[in-house]
Amino acid sequence: VIDKLRRGELMLMEYLWRKKTVLSKKEIIEEMSKRYKWRKSTTEILLKRLVKMRILKKKRLGFHFSYEVLATKKEYLNIKKEEMYISEYNKFFIRIFTTIHKRNETIEE
Template sequence: MTIKKLPQSELKIMKFIWKSDSKVTSRDIVLGMEQKYQWKQTTTLTLLSRLVVKRFLNSQKIDKYTHYEVLIKEKEYIGVETRDFFRNIHDSSIKSLLLSLHENINLSKDDILLIEEWIKNLKEEEKDV
């Protein structure tokens, strides 16, 4: 199955559901979106139905609420977005990505250490191959 890029509004709902880490009811989602973004119930329910059609969520009506279950995990979606960003924005160039990070993001010492550790691990993996 091909995972498609989500509009920001649908992504906000998915992030809310991913954070809940379990089945979540329409009521919980409507309240969460109302509190965080001042969305109306109809807006949230419309977006939820789109996410079901796109196969990001499965829905099941239990009593008076619809329960939603995640079909596309957050890690899977982040992978799709990351590959798309890397390919389309940076033309699959690590150099472009790293220069952009350096020029546009204030990397902390911890961030730099994390990058160094990542590079070290890549080098070690290369030796093992």
């Protein structure tokens, strides 16, 4: 299950989705430093979160780490779309029940 991505996580994933290859940790850190002026620790924290969410897979190759994308952008957007649909569906029922509740209060008065 893919959770909602925060802004930094999404920025990092946009880069990884565009590359479509397995990238080394060093390459990712260098690119994020150039693009967004992020420190090494910022990128490492975001990578760790994305691995924990199972969006990225961390691989060890000798002394270096690399990251592979497990969830495509299309999969992520489909999940976001479903969440939005469910959210709208829930709002609809909340409005109906609050309207019914208000009507019942006025009838009792």
